[in-house]
Amino acid sequence: MTHEIAVIPGDGIGQEVTPAAVEVLEALDVDFDFVEGDAGDAVKAETGEALPQATRKMAADADATLFGAAGETAADVILPLREVVGSFANVRPAVSYPGLDAVQPDTDIVFVRENTEGVYSGIEDEITEGVRTLTRVVTEEASRDIAEFGFDYAKQNGFDDVTIAHKANVMRETDGLFLETAEAVAEERGADYDTALMDALAMHLVMHPEDYGVVICPNLAGDMLSDLAAGLVGGLGLLPSANVGEENALFEPVHGSAPDIAGQGVANPSAMILSAAMLLDHLGYDDEGDRVRAAVEGVLDEGPRTPDLGGDASTDEVTSAVLDRL
Numbered sequence: 390m391t392h393e394i395a396v397i398p399g400d401g402i403g404q405e406v407t408p409a410a411v412e413v414l415e416a417l418d419v420d421f422d423f424v425e426g427d428a429g430d431a432v433k434a435e436t437g438e439a440l441p442q443a444t445r446k447m448a449a450d451a452d453a454t455l456f457g458a459a460g461e462t463a464a465d466v467i468l469p470l471r472e473v474v475g476s477f478a479n480v481r482p483a484v485s486y487p488g489l490d491a492v493q494p495d496t497d498i499v500f501v502r503e504n505t506e507g508v509y510s511g512i513e514d515e516i517t518e519g520v521r522t523l524t525r526v527v528t529e530e531a532s533r534d535i536a537e538f539g540f541d542y543a544k545q546n547g548f549d550d551v552t553i554a555h556k557a558n559v560m561r562e563t564d565g566l567f568l569e570t571a572e573a574v575a576e577e578r579g580a581d582y583d584t585a586l587m588d589a590l591a592m593h594l595v596m597h598p599e600d601y602g603v604v605i606c607p608n609l610a611g612d613m614l615s616d617l618a619a620g621l622v623g624g625l626g627l628l629p630s631a632n633v634g635e636e637n638a639l640f641e642p643v644h645g646s647a648p649d650i651a652g653q654g655v656a657n658p659s660a661m662i663l664s665a666a667m668l669l670d671h672l673g674y675d676d677e678g679d680r681v682r683a684a685v686e687g688v689l690d691e692g693p694r695t696p697d698l699g700g701d702a703s704t705d706e707v708t709s710a711v712l713d714r715l
């Protein structure tokens with residue numbers, strides 16, 4: 390069976406790390422048909438559109454999408470793309486690797502982030518000069534979807550600890566509904582869980598990440614807490630993510646286009662290659678996904694390493710080392 394994969398490198402280091410992930414997928418004994426699409430600042434400058442219709446269609450028709458990064462136009466690209474693939478869950482594992490000098494070496498947390506609403510509703514207004522508002526949307530349906538996904542994910546992947554992050558003491562209506570709905574899902578399943586106020590959780594994550602497994606989060610909280618966790622395990626160059634829908638899915642690193650290092654050939658390809666490993670899991674190639682993770686883990690442990698991890702290797706050198714291990 391051939392799987393059609395839409396590949397959208399985008400801007401900045403997306404152009405450098407996406408080919409690395411494609412090379413890794415090509416090295417496996419799985420039939421892929423790659424189709425490449427444009428998105429981001431560069432194509433907007435050329436055509437006026439950050440996400441051309443052709444790219445949209447490519448992602449909609451493919452079995453899965455690999456996306457690199459977009460710069461200034463990120464919101465115009467990734468929010469619609471997540472919609473195109475019908476994604477409601479953003480899965481962001483933050484794992485510490487042996488051999489890396491991480492702030493917290495015992496981190497193994499998966500953030501399951503609601504991906505369709507909250508403050509990302511896009512409903513912003515200027516009600517009068519100098520006063521602007523944002524409407525935070527929380528629905529029972531999306532809250533139920535993300536909670537069910539989170540508890541299923543924990544069960545399928547052997548996590549004992551599930552934490553529901555919220556700020557229902559302040560956002561009583563919106564996060565009240567999120568919390569109440571997620572707790573109802575847990576009760577229905579007879580699943581154990583904890584709840585945590587997201588601010589206190591940020592502190593506890595820094596001090597005791599080992600206490601957490603799956604963390605189910607509203608949209609913005611999931612974005613911020615997963616970046617925080619990236620810092621605990623060695624930086625943004627390491628964190629992959631999956632945007633999962635009912636039928637389709639899109640895989641992307643947590644990092645952005647990193648304009649400060651773009652074009653130098655030194656971006657860490659690990660986050661992108663680990664995103665490809667999540668794509669393999671998603672398509673049912675769990676063994677291949679594990680092989681890719683083991684290869685990346687081996688390289689992180691023994692080198693070569695890119696400058697963000699204290700080394701002086703290039704993106705290509707790290708990618709070759711991963712391919713050698715495969």
Ligand code: ATP
Pocket residue numbers: 402406458459460461463625626627644645646647648649650655656657658660695697
């Ligand atoms: P964007 O607006 O596209 O998100 P940004 O300026 O926020 O751009 P990020 O990509 O989010 O940049 O990166 C934040 C920091 O982390 C930058 O200093 C960047 O160099 C570093 N970084 C991110 N990804 C990587 C990577 N894959 N390898 C090395 N460093 C990285």
Ligand code: MG
Pocket residue numbers: 644645646
């Ligand atoms: Mg960024």
